[in-house]
Amino acid sequence: MGGGMQGGTHNMQGGKGGMGKGGGKGGSGQPGRSIYCGNLPRDITPGTLASVSLGFGLLESLRFMPQQTYGFLNFVHESDAVLFWEAGQAGRVFLQQQRLNLNWAKAQPLDPSILRAVEGGATRHLQVAGISDDTTPKQLGDLFCQFGEIGSISLLHGRGAAEVHLTSISSAISAKDALHGMPVGGNAECKLQVTFTRPPEPEPNRGGGGGGGGGTL
Structure with missing residues (x-):
């Protein structure tokens, strides 16, 4: 992968598949693992929405x-999900x-099969090693979006x-299975290393009790 490096975080809203399984607007009244999030700012990205879950538990998917x-x-x-919902009812979940x-x-x-994969370390988050320093977020996005929507x-x-x-x-499982060990730039000696990684830790002032969000993941 080549081209000038474009640093920082690149938020993606394209891609296909891999969407969450939440149904219509919330209101079932029955506890479960899916939570409707309303009153979202209009300028956020999937990664920004996911950031509000930090400190509460692992997300299987999200739909934005x-x-x-x-x-x-x-x-x-x-x-x-119950802990997150309770924080919301207490007015402690902001974005x-x-x-x-x-x-x-x-x-x-x-x-x-997803639960078994999670028990084996699977998450939505992948670390990709073996890329050149001039690889751009767009190049990575073009490569990974074929497996599902990208948060960031x-x-x-x-x-x-x-x-x-x-x-x-x-989506992360599919991407890892397909891309891990793939030769880079036609060089059989240089291969992508794709592994699962954990989501970031919440900011110290949040501690799993809600917060402002605003990051991306």
Whole structure:
């Protein structure tokens, strides 16, 4: 991969597949692993929406409506969704200083194969090593979007690596299976190393109890 490096984080809203399984607007009233998030700022990205879940638990997927003010967060474990919902009811979940309206949404049962993959370390988050220092976020986006929607891409400067955050664990699994060990630039000796990584730790002042969000992942 070549071209001039464009640093920082690149938020992606394109791609296909890998969307969350949240149903229509919230209001089922029944606890589960899927939560409707309303009153979203209109200028956010999938990665920004995902950031509000930091400290509560692992997301299986998320679904974001870019032209609307709502989306869905689907946790792996119902107990984590309950903690997030309780924080929302207490008025402690914000995004860009807007308090989010949280409600229960319907979600399909978690595929047992996804749960087994999670137990083996799978997440929505991938670290990609073996890239050149002039690789751009767009080049990585073009490569990974065939497996599902991308929340964000962050270059790890000077390390020949990047982090790619997809919007579902199933998309991340597909990308890792297809791209790990792929030759780079036609050089059989230079191969991509794609591994699962954990989501970032929440900021110290959040501690899993809600917060302002605003980052991307």
